[in-house]
Structure formats: C-alpha cells, structure tokens
Amino acid sequence: MSKLGLSQADTALICKQPKQEDVVDFIAKVCNIKMSNKTDSECVKPGKILVAVFPAAGYALQSGVVGIVATNLSFYTANPPTNLSTITFNPQYSILNQIVIPCISSVFTKNNKFNFLGDYRFYKYPSYTYGLGSHTLLDDVDSIDYRYIKFYQEALIRIAPDFYGGIGYDLDYHYDISDGGNSLTDFQLYNNYATKTVSSGVVAHLKYDTRDNINNPETSVYASVTYRYNSTMLGSDEDWQYIQTEVRKYFLLSHKWHYVLGFWTWDEFTFGGKPPYLDLPSTGWDTYNNTGRGYIQGRFRGANFAYLETEFRFDILRSGLLGGVVFSNVETVSKKLSEGEGGVFSPGEGVGIRLKLNRFSKTNIAVDYGFGLDGSRGFFFNIGEVF
Numbered sequence: 083m084s085k086l087g088l089s090q091a092d093t094a095l096i097c098k099q100p101k102q103e104d105v106v107d108f109i110a111k112v113c114n115i116k117m118s119n120k121t122d123s124e125c126v127k128p129g130k131i132l133v134a135v136f137p138a139a140g141y142a143l144q145s146g147v148v149g150i151v152a153t154n155l156s157f158y159t160a161n162p163p164t165n166l167s168t169i170t171f172n173p174q175y176s177i178l179n180q181i182v183i184p185c186i187s188s189v190f191t192k193n194n195k196f197n198f199l200g201d202y203r204f205y206k207y208p209s210y211t212y213g214l215g216s217h218t219l220l221d222d223v224d225s226i227d228y229r230y231i232k233f234y235q236e237a238l239i240r241i242a243p244d245f246y247g248g249i250g251y252d253l254d255y256h257y258d259i260s261d262g263g264n265s266l267t268d269f270q271l272y273n274n275y276a277t278k279t280v281s282s283g284v285v286a287h288l289k290y291d292t293r294d295n296i297n298n299p300e301t302s303v304y305a306s307v308t309y310r311y312n313s314t315m316l317g318s319d320e321d322w323q324y325i326q327t328e329v330r331k332y333f334l335l336s337h338k339w340h341y342v343l344g345f346w347t348w349d350e351f352t353f354g355g356k357p358p359y360l361d362l363p364s365t366g367w368d369t370y371n372n373t374g375r376g377y378i379q380g381r382f383r384g385a386n387f388a389y390l391e392t393e394f395r396f397d398i399l400r401s402g403l404l405g406g407v408v409f410s411n412v413e414t415v416s417k418k419l420s421e422g423e424g425g426v427f428s429p430g431e432g433v434g435i436r437l438k439l440n441r442f443s444k445t446n447i448a449v450d451y452g453f454g455l456d457g458s459r460g461f462f463f464n465i466g467e468v469f
Contacts, residue, residue: 103401104441128164132156134439136447136465143378143460144209144366145176152465156297156443160192166295166443170465181206186369188296197238197246199287201369205230211380213268214362215417216426218382220456224269225262228360231255236287244292250285252310256360272359279358280319283312297466298444300342304330312355322355330469340402342395346469348373350387363387365413372468374413376430376452376459384415393468395436405436405446409468430454432462439465 134154139147155169167189174182187200208227212218236250257278261270273279289306293299306328312318327349335341350363363386366372366379373389374381391411398404410431432452439445448464 102441103403104438128158132443134445146178148176150174154445154465165190199236201234203232224267228256228259247288254281281312281361282316282318283310285310299332300334320355322357325351340397344393346391348389352385375462376454382415384417386416389413403438407434
C-alpha cells in the first residue's frame, strides 16, 4: 500500500491517466498557445494564488436572468500538511434588479494551527416568500424587497488533528424592508410590518474536518456544530438562540473515472425567543445558498429546518476538464419548535455539468438543473462543488 492508502494496482492506474486539464489548457491547445513549463509543485507553492474566474450569464429561479462573475482564489499559506485556503467572490446582478455581493473565506495558517472563517455580503434583494411551514403552496407567493448586510467572522484553533474549536460574531441586518402583497400573509403577520430587523450574537463553533481541499473533496469527512446566542446587549432586536449542525461524507469509488459519492446533511434549530422572519431557516439560505436544488430560494421557511442530500460525481472526459453529477435531496421545516409537522417532506433531484476552471485548485464551475414538487424546476449555478 502507498502512503495514501492506495493499492499497487490503483497507483499504477493513476500513473497511466492522462494529464489533467482545465479551461486555460483547453483554450491554449485549441489556439496553439505554448504554455509555461512550470511543474505542478511550482504552481501550488505557498503564497501562489490559484485564480479561477468565470464571467457568465444564466438563469435561476430566484433571480431570473442573471449576470455573474464567479471568482475563486485558492492558495497555501505554508507547505503541506497545511490545508488549501479559499476566498470566493461572486458579484451578480439580475433582471429583477437584484444586486448580490458576497465574499466567503476559509484561511488556514501554517500546519492548520488556526482556521479563520469569514462571510461578508450585501444584498439589494427584491424577491419572494411563500409563508411558514412545509404545507405552503406556490400560490402563497408574496413579493418582498429589502437590503441586507451580513457580517460573520470566526477564529478557530486546532485542538487535535482535524478537530477545531473557536468563537466568533454574527450580524444579520435587514433594512428598507417592504411588502408588495395585497393580502394578509404569514410574512405580514410574523414581521408585523417592520422595516428593519437586527440579529446580533456571539458564536461558539466546533468542527471536525479531514478535507485538504474544500473546492473538490474526495475521501474525507466534515462535521460541524455551531451555537449562536443573539442578545439585545449586542444590538439584536430580541434575545434568541440558534443551533446549526452539518455533516458531509465523501467516498472515492473509482480512480479511473473519478467516481465520488457524497452525502450532506444541514440542520437548523431556533429557540429561546422569536427570530426575525428573514433570519428563520429557509431553503437556499445555507452558507453557499445551495440547499434545495429544485426549489426557488426561500420556498420553505420555519423555526426548524432539516435537509439531506446525496450526489454522485463522475468525469465525462478522462482529463477531468468536463464532468457530470446526479443528485437527490429532501427537506422539511416546521413553523414553530412545538409544531413538528412530522412526515411532510419535499424532495428534489436533478443532473449537472462540471467544467474545470483551475486544475491546481480543482475548482469547477457547476451548472445544475433540478426538479421539485408541484412543477418546481430551474437552473442552479455554483463555483466549486455544491458541498
């Protein structure tokens, strides 16, 4: 067996595989452009920024036609075993006059001693909401508009190999909130016509993470528990609490065609007070806005949210330039902690294409088409894998 736990047959097979290619390699080959002779090790040396940029126009359920500049910056702050650090910056503008400017980062220091997590965003967001609970219908749609500033920052320290713990601060500030609905809705009843809401709280976070590359994990495990206490002493409208758990598991089934089977759970629970409506757990409002492919963002919302997804990933081209996925998911929400609404599940499924933007950081552009209940369907875009 090799140091990576591979058999001699697997090792021999990997050595025979064609050189990996990304979009830049493909364009250079088509245009007969001579590329640099730098080795892979030179390209991933500490301090080297691995850039993946993809300007695109597309269509998504929550935005209509949208223009986006998907950007991923990946780098090592030190030599292995230091993990790959990433910064994603994906500004977008849609035909619905939505402006979204997100910046999400995960930075590891030398030997993974510290892991700094950041999530900073600005939204100008005319959009839709469908009420509370799993029983809502598409006909319950209510148009809303708001501005949103999100500031999340955490500092984690390595407690043991692959195990981290730390604290942070989270701010969710929604303002200029308006409702375009003409009838009394869950949003109006719950929000009480508020034009501004603030959730401000301290965070405690524990995580176990064996991924060395979060852009495209293979054989690895990720598990996380986050507790947040929002307090009026920190500027929050009300005292309320929140627990979020997440587990990801990846299996590399084949080296020849890079078959990967992944499982993902994302669960949220609110208690100890009344969260603002727009801060309640909801479809598509996880860190990377990826839960619930097959449904429009915000389709299901409630005090508690449970989600499970599985995805099978495979190469279409041996070079890794083009790949595909098939996926299936299910979600359920409850209006209140005391209302289980058990047995109401909303499934989704679909297929997708992956295009390799940078072979060194293993960053893909993801384009998926998902289906949900009641005719819900649409395209979903992401830079890096969905989970």
